[in-house]
Amino acid sequence: MSGEDAPAEQQNAVDQKQETKAAEEPKAEPPKTEPAPAAAEATATPAAATEKVPEEDTFTYRALVLTGYGGYDKVKLQVKKGKPALKAGEVLVRVKACGLNFADLMARQGLYDRLPSPPVTPGMECSGVVEAVGEEVTDRKVGDKVMVLNRFGLWQEVAVVPSTHTFLIPEGMSFEEAAALPVNYITAYMMLFDFGNLRPNQSVLIHAAAGGVGIAATQLCKTVKDVTVFGTASASKHETISEGGVTHPIDYRTKDYVEEVRKISPKGMDIILDPLGGSDTHKAYNLLKPMGKLITYGTSNMLAGQKKNLLAVAKNWYHQFSIHTLSLIQGNKSVCGFHLGYLDGEMELITQAMNTILDLYKEGKVKPRIDSTWHLEQVGDAMRKMQERNNIGKVILNTEPMPEEEKKEEPKKEDKKKEDKKKDDKKKDDGKKEEKKDDKKKEEPKKEEEKKEEPNKEEK
Amino acid sequence: MSGEDAPAEQQNAVDQKQETKAAEEPKAEPPKTEPAPAAAEATATPAAATEKVPEEDTFTYRALVLTGYGGYDKVKLQVKKGKPALKAGEVLVRVKACGLNFADLMARQGLYDRLPSPPVTPGMECSGVVEAVGEEVTDRKVGDKVMVLNRFGLWQEVAVVPSTHTFLIPEGMSFEEAAALPVNYITAYMMLFDFGNLRPNQSVLIHAAAGGVGIAATQLCKTVKDVTVFGTASASKHETISEGGVTHPIDYRTKDYVEEVRKISPKGMDIILDPLGGSDTHKAYNLLKPMGKLITYGTSNMLAGQKKNLLAVAKNWYHQFSIHTLSLIQGNKSVCGFHLGYLDGEMELITQAMNTILDLYKEGKVKPRIDSTWHLEQVGDAMRKMQERNNIGKVILNTEPMPEEEKKEEPKKEDKKKEDKKKDDKKKDDGKKEEKKDDKKKEEPKKEEEKKEEPNKEEK
Ligand SMILES: NC(=O)c1ccc[n+]([C@@H]2O[C@H](COP(=O)([O-])OP(=O)(O)OC[C@H]3O[C@@H](n4cnc5c(N)ncnc54)[C@H](OP(=O)(O)O)[C@@H]3O)[C@@H](O)[C@H]2O)c1
Ligand SMILES: NC(=O)c1ccc[n+]([C@@H]2O[C@H](COP(=O)([O-])OP(=O)(O)OC[C@H]3O[C@@H](n4cnc5c(N)ncnc54)[C@H](OP(=O)(O)O)[C@@H]3O)[C@@H](O)[C@H]2O)c1
Numbered sequence: 001m002s003g004e005d006a007p008a009e010q011q012n013a014v015d016q017k018q019e020t021k022a023a024e025e026p027k028a029e030p031p032k033t034e035p036a037p038a039a040a041e042a043t044a045t046p047a048a049a050t051e052k053v054p055e056e057d058t059f060t061y062r063a064l065v066l067t068g069y070g071g072y073d074k075v076k077l078q079v080k081k082g083k084p085a086l087k088a089g090e091v092l093v094r095v096k097a098c099g100l101n102f103a104d105l106m107a108r109q110g111l112y113d114r115l116p117s118p119p120v121t122p123g124m125e126c127s128g129v130v131e132a133v134g135e136e137v138t139d140r141k142v143g144d145k146v147m148v149l150n151r152f153g154l155w156q157e158v159a160v161v162p163s164t165h166t167f168l169i170p171e172g173m174s175f176e177e178a179a180a181l182p183v184n185y186i187t188a189y190m191m192l193f194d195f196g197n198l199r200p201n202q203s204v205l206i207h208a209a210a211g212g213v214g215i216a217a218t219q220l221c222k223t224v225k226d227v228t229v230f231g232t233a234s235a236s237k238h239e240t241i242s243e244g245g246v247t248h249p250i251d252y253r254t255k256d257y258v259e260e261v262r263k264i265s266p267k268g269m270d271i272i273l274d275p276l277g278g279s280d281t282h283k284a285y286n287l288l289k290p291m292g293k294l295i296t297y298g299t300s301n302m303l304a305g306q307k308k309n310l311l312a313v314a315k316n317w318y319h320q321f322s323i324h325t326l327s328l329i330q331g332n333k334s335v336c337g338f339h340l341g342y343l344d345g346e347m348e349l350i351t352q353a354m355n356t357i358l359d360l361y362k363e364g365k366v367k368p369r370i371d372s373t374w375h376l377e378q379v380g381d382a383m384r385k386m387q388e389r390n391n392i393g394k395v396i397l398n399t400e401p402m403p404e405e406e407k408k409e410e411p412k413k414e415d416k417k418k419e420d421k422k423k424d425d426k427k428k429d430d431g432k433k434e435e436k437k438d439d440k441k442k443e444e445p446k447k448e449e450e451k452k453e454e455p456n457k458e459e460k
Numbered sequence: 461m462s463g464e465d466a467p468a469e470q471q472n473a474v475d476q477k478q479e480t481k482a483a484e485e486p487k488a489e490p491p492k493t494e495p496a497p498a499a500a501e502a503t504a505t506p507a508a509a510t511e512k513v514p515e516e517d518t519f520t521y522r523a524l525v526l527t528g529y530g531g532y533d534k535v536k537l538q539v540k541k542g543k544p545a546l547k548a549g550e551v552l553v554r555v556k557a558c559g560l561n562f563a564d565l566m567a568r569q570g571l572y573d574r575l576p577s578p579p580v581t582p583g584m585e586c587s588g589v590v591e592a593v594g595e596e597v598t599d600r601k602v603g604d605k606v607m608v609l610n611r612f613g614l615w616q617e618v619a620v621v622p623s624t625h626t627f628l629i630p631e632g633m634s635f636e637e638a639a640a641l642p643v644n645y646i647t648a649y650m651m652l653f654d655f656g657n658l659r660p661n662q663s664v665l666i667h668a669a670a671g672g673v674g675i676a677a678t679q680l681c682k683t684v685k686d687v688t689v690f691g692t693a694s695a696s697k698h699e700t701i702s703e704g705g706v707t708h709p710i711d712y713r714t715k716d717y718v719e720e721v722r723k724i725s726p727k728g729m730d731i732i733l734d735p736l737g738g739s740d741t742h743k744a745y746n747l748l749k750p751m752g753k754l755i756t757y758g759t760s761n762m763l764a765g766q767k768k769n770l771l772a773v774a775k776n777w778y779h780q781f782s783i784h785t786l787s788l789i790q791g792n793k794s795v796c797g798f799h800l801g802y803l804d805g806e807m808e809l810i811t812q813a814m815n816t817i818l819d820l821y822k823e824g825k826v827k828p829r830i831d832s833t834w835h836l837e838q839v840g841d842a843m844r845k846m847q848e849r850n851n852i853g854k855v856i857l858n859t860e861p862m863p864e865e866e867k868k869e870e871p872k873k874e875d876k877k878k879e880d881k882k883k884d885d886k887k888k889d890d891g892k893k894e895e896k897k898d899d900k901k902k903e904e905p906k907k908e909e910e911k912k913e914e915p916n917k918e919e920k
Contacts, residue, residue: 190751194657195657195751195794197654197657281785290802290803291654293794296785296789297789320786321784321785322782322783322785323782323783324780324781324782325737325741325780325797326797328795329757329797329798330797330799331797332798332802333797334655334753334794334796334797335783335795335796336753336793336795337785337786337788337789337790337791337793338789339789339790342750342789342790342791343750345750346750346792
């Protein structure tokens with residue numbers, strides 16, 4: 001494996017070499033007549049750079065960059081140079097924490113169509129402090145603590161986004177919580193309360209109930225009277241999700257969840273949230289009560305192994321659910337598709353949802369559950385934690401540089417990497433089986449503890 | 461055309477001949493050991509009949525019976541003999557008025573799968589007075605004024621239904637209104653407030669906005685703040701529907717309604733109610749905003765001409781909308797199917813909806829609009845009124861026997877029948893064109909006035 005493929009976590013020093021092609025920025029490309037983004041320009045147009053004010057030239061920040069599609073090692077930590085320019089309506093945020101989403105895993109394998117081609121900085125949510133505001137920004141000021149939602153580009157120390165994509169962090173919410181909230185809670189909220197029209201006494205089936213969206217959805221269900229939550233999750237997570245509000249936890253890895261649901265609720269479900277896709281969407285449809293709503297919002301089933309698994313992808317396509325109106329009419333059923341990444345033109349709707357969610361937060365009715373927090377250097381391990389089905393709640397990246405002591409332990413992880421490679425080559429078609437075995441191997445939680453013992457900041 | 465094909469309206473005396481095969485009853489067939497329904501038995505088992513108490517034997521009532529699939533003349537008025545037996549939980553209702561629904565037109569052509577094969581009594585809603593109650597009925601008593609919802613079998617003077625299918629008529633509501641309410645308002649209510657999740661400031665597209673469901677839906681939209689209603693209807697109805705609450709009436713027969721909607725609301729609609737099917741369902745899907753809901757609930761497009769039009773049916777099938785989850789996800793859209801006829805197992809949901817609707821009625825917020833009322837003998841004309849797109853609101857049948865004077869005018873109608881026949885033979889493929897010409901021919905309204913001038917009851 002070449003040095004170029006080394007994952008971020010294994011780089012003893014961050015990758016300082018300037019890329020001639022800069023990672024795509026989250027904001028719209030500036031018109032050709034304006035100066036090109038500073039990062040791209042730094043070496044390409046040195047003459048122009050020397051004319052700049054010193055700060056613009058000396059300003060550097062670290063950014064995670066997806067350099068190509070593949071395994072965990074495809075996300076690298078790089079240093080960018082030059083302060084990004086602000087257009088009207090934009091703010092510059094000094095990022096403190098970033099949320100990791102399932103879509104980031106898909107994106108790494110080239111399976112997520114809302115991320116531009118590599119090289120590109122992923123990351124659709126973060127929290128931080130406003131460091132500069134562009135013209136026409138009236139609702140944010142320097143120093144505001146904000147959480148940010150964007151199509152991509154937030155896994156870096158500095159991010160420029162439209163101010164409409166930021167939300168003020170309420171009193172008492174940590175940066176970690178703030179980075180964990182936007183995607184999961186807006187998704188869960190809009191699915192349950194817009195498409196789902198959840199009302200008292202109804203029943204809801206939540207898959208991956210111990211995941212980011214799953215926990216958010218469970219908490220939101222509990223804000224409605226007498227809602228019964230059926231939740232699938234790996235067995236080791238059942239205690240936690242029961243405490244969190246799941247009425248009937250189901251181990252989908254050892255049992256047929258459809259049968260389990262029918263045993264308890266023979267008529268089926270009022271609402272089913274389906275992040276799995278493929279044949280699970282069919283199962284969900286058949287499990288709906290009359291007037292039931294199926295909300296499909298993901299294709300987790302496409303992910304099996306560290307690198308793109310063509311069989312899993314093909315299976316998902318092959319089983320893709322398609323429905324005739326006649327069947328919907330005779331069944332009195334509703335099928336909805338949700339994708340926050342395609343709602344970027346609807347910031348008004350999103351802001352409405354966010355305001356309600358923040359009210360619920362302030363009332364103590366919802367609270368993001370953090371599974372673990374990782375340094376940017378550890379993004380590979382962070383992704384692994386989620387992909388190997390070991391997270392309960394949200395996986396967070398924080399932008400504090402990693403202490404030198406931790407870095408020295410890195411070589412250990414090389415073994416694990418080789419192991420991954422073997423694994424990936426051996427079985428490509430059954431993600432579930434693979435993950436079952438991996439359950440025993442619990443290196444991440446240890447590392448997490450290590451890290452938590454050393455919260456001291458250096459550099460910067 | 462043989463005498464057997466004469467429509468109900470043209471029978472100078474009602475059809476007294478006993479059918480050996482009785483029209484199917486709305487209730488479940490009694491077990492073989494119980495006495496067979498009186499109507500079927502009357503001539504078939506004369507020995508048994510003579511043993512009965514006089515009332516059971518002499519009890520007769522008029523019933524409309526669909527005798528086969530085809531034109532208006534396939535619905536005949538017959539006399540049935542023998543008092544229907546009541547099972548536990550059932551009530552016997554003396555019917556005063558019945559609602560005519562679009563599905564009854566489809567059913568006559570063999571295009572409605574919730575009506576058993578002929579001979580069968582159609583009719584899914586009526587109003588009347590409880591005349592007897594079966595065992596275990598605690599919520600209804602003799603003398604209660606009720607409206608009734610049933611899968612079929614209500615177009616007759618006497619109907620036996622489960623008491624759970626009846627709803628008490630509120631103070632001040634006429635029998636006509638009560639017969640006009642159940643199907644249209646429950647349908648509109650569940651579509652808008654369950655699947656549609658209608659909220660303030662949203663926009664709704666209602667097709668056939670001057671029809672039964674259309675007017676109910678418009679009134680219900682108006683109970684929510686700042687809802688904009690786009691309504692398609694034949695031009696002559698625009699004034700009425702504007703007064704009723706349609707913000708933007710659109711003449712779909714002379715204009716491209718999609719274009720008209722886009723002109724006013726470029727982003728599209730939040731909710732679209734689609735009773736048309738076929739290619740209009742595709743148009744509706746494309747007209748949805750992100751987070752928009754398409755609720756499809758009919759296939760009016762299948763109906764073109766008095767008898768089954770194979771081309772229209774085939775077209776509708778050919779264009780039947782089918783949707784992949786990927787498209788739903790990328791569009792953030794919802795597609796729902798609604799069919800009250802398949803919700804008969806969900807009387808609890810229906811009763812909840814009905815209670816809310818009746819509250820709105822009492823508050824003066826909704827009120828069925830009666831287009832016209834016809835005698836059972838005139839069922840053919842009543843159906844024609846709707847099928848030729850001339851109704852504004854609900855078409856009602858009442859069970860008062862038709863005065864002799866009116867019957868004597870019948871021969872006039874024979875001409876129209878011949879005309880129908882010619883028309884049907886000539887053009888089978890374009891219902892809309894056909895109906896446009898028919899707009900000029902307005903015999904029904906006249907007849908309606910005649911009828912209203914003679915409300916005197918005879919017989920009975
Ligand atoms: N459409 C949208 O706008 C939107 C937004 C956010 C998330 N999503 C979707 O929602 C789902 C959950 O997302 P999330 O970010 O909250 O992640 P998450 O649930 O925290 O994801 C990890 C968990 O998913 C479960 N899982 C199921 N199938 C898996 C697979 N093939 N590989 C790995 N894990 C699998 C595992 O838990 P168990 O074994 O315990 O089930 C795992 O711990 C994903 O499908 C994601 O794409 C969609
Ligand atoms: N799924 C359910 O549970 C349910 C329940 C009730 C009704 N529905 C459906 O809702 C629709 C309306 O039903 P409704 O009972 O209230 O009837 P309605 O709207 O009063 O029906 C008559 C009107 O429909 C319009 N129309 C459109 N296409 C037509 C066609 N091909 N032939 C004749 N008229 C046509 C005409 O008005 P304009 O020319 O002015 O548009 C006509 O005046 C129907 O499709 C029906 O099947 C479904």
